[in-house]
Amino acid sequence: MSTSAVTALPAVGTPELRQSLQRAERRRRLTAVGLTLPLLVFLVLTLLVPIGALLGRAIENPEVARALPRTGAALAGWDHRSEPPPAAFAAVAQDLAALAEGSDAGALARRLNSEVPGGRSLVMGTYRAVHGDWKDQPLTDAVAVRERMVTLDERWKELKYWQAIDKNAERWTPDYLLTAVDLKRGVDGGIERVEPDQRVFTGILLRTFEISLEVTLLALLLAYPLAYWLSTLSERQANVLMILVLVPFWTSILVRVAAWIVLLQREGLVNSALMSLSIIGQPLELLFNRTGVIISMTHILLPFMILPLYSVMKSVPPTYLRAAVSLGSSPMAAFWRVYVPQTYAGIGAGALLVFILAIGYYVTPALLGGPNDQMISYYIAQYTNVDVNWGMACALGAVLLVATLILYAVYRKMAKAELSLG
């Protein structure tokens, strides 16, 4: 059979053979690409494109540039310290007059308001005047227009609104990203910290990592002995017990959060049990604070720690431990120096999984925590849904993404070091 196949091929070393081999190779590669193409397209569409759009939104700043093109030009060369020339006032009025019925004026108002509180009513009041009372009056005499605008709303004399307009006249801005780390661009373009009472996001980011770290450590402490015990049982027994781990894992997160509310509330099961045992005299505060958040997040994320630990522990031969003990090691030392190092891969995978899932948590802290227990996702949701400030929401998302990637890189580095040690 094989000889006939060989004779069908061109002679060895001829260009025809090389060509036919190349053709076969190309076909093989095409098939491979064709088979993975759906997955690649899916990944690009559902992961890379949205992340790209998110990063784009975090620096996109079209509102002022689109609504006030003349003003942007009129403010060029302005010193930022004295009142802008009357031509700038006229340009604002002309720009607002040119805005058709629609959403541009509202978008402009929203953008300026998030820079300077009060910007919304200033812009919308002037927009309504331009389209109402001043409709038939010319807007060409700059000094007269300035007079009219200042009479309508004194705040046009305040520099902060003009500075905000000038700063945002560009189509792209670093402002959202800077705000997401509590920085801002000063009047002269230098970067400075925001006022103390507006300094929130670095604290929230730290809090997010702190809660996630605590949850990860607690989950590890709880999961390690459990996974160890499971790995020592027979297959049958382990499977039965594994169901106890998996059933909560498959239950809706909302159901589990609601169950924790019932358990932890002031007159809930935990408190009444402790009181009836006379362990405590007064009910403990377990809900709507950090305690409740950590308890329930640890419970919800526990399976993500148990499963990788268990699968690694299953593959650790028990003979190593026995060998160490028979060679004179104390059981404790044998456990710590022989067994635990062999489970590092499981600890790493479980901890990383739990930690990365935890930093994105939203529902659990929102329902079980107070205002000081909210993680960064809460504020992303707040900016998306309530303030409809998508630029800010995307910037916070970008910060979270970058922080996660950095942590992952650190983990990779550490994990590699451990592997080489092993």
Next chain:
Amino acid sequence: MSKQVPVSLAAVALAGLMSLPAFAQSQLTVVNFGGANANAQKKAYYEPFEKQSGTKLVTVEYNGEQAKIKAMVEAKNITWDVVEVESPDMGRGCDEGLFEKLDYSRIVDKAALAPKASVTDCGVGIFVWSTVMAYNADKLKDAPKTWADFWDTKKYPGKRGMRKGARYNVEFALMADGVKPEDVYKVLATKEGADRAFKKLGELKPSIQWWEAGAQPPQFLVAGDVVMSTAYNGRIDAAQREGKNLRVQWVNQIYDLEYFGIVKGSPNKDNAYKFLKLVLSPEGQGEYAKNIAYGPTNTKALAKLDAKTLGNLPTASGNMKGAIEFSVKFWADQGEALEKRFAAWATQ
């Protein structure tokens, strides 16, 4: 050839699906906030509307997320028709082109409406609701009388429920600190005023149990988690109807209007107008107020209510003493900054 049959079959099926709504009976999607308020709307508005018009009414619950409406309008794929919207979002949504400008001649005679019900071009006020102080009369024999009492943890030991966020809390804090109701927003607009409000909130901070959803304050009160709470008055009313002994202290309540708006580009505009006409009719408004203690905006509906129902409404003259109207303008300007400040204050 054989491969193409299923494709063309699928195409036919898809075309059939897409043209289906054209054959189906007309439809209207109304979005509300759920809870006791949605039940009252169902009885007063949704059921009569379906009966009268033969239009199928679909209800959707949401939590006030304007982002969904914005996304719909931006994508020009409008699946919501009439949406219940809170006052700050109504003004903002109207400015940003999320809602249709209303033609009042198709809804109601403006003269019959409470003056504030038609202030925005896009939303018509459908009821007056209020944020109040509530307490459990079974647990507190001595009723709190002022916001200073709410802050007095010596005289009234125990936790206080407050909404997670700055809104309403900063107003109540200033009134507890002795600011006259009519000056609250004037004081709050200054830097010192905002400092004062957060300082006063700070005094109560260790005793506050925060709530997120309107259904929580009555639960907290009944369970004994808190002795007093800020609450939406309709939620307390609903608990009273279930036989709970919860009471409202109306002093310095903050009242506000709730609006219905038509989403820009809604394909069912005619039906939406018909629906709004029923909602704003004296009959509809009267029936609604009988089912939940929120005040009608059509003043003609008041004649249809008995004295007991009227006495429970935020708009009753006895309840309006020292009341303040929620300032949409103030919160539209200052809301984002104050909420951010609240987040910073919470960490301190």
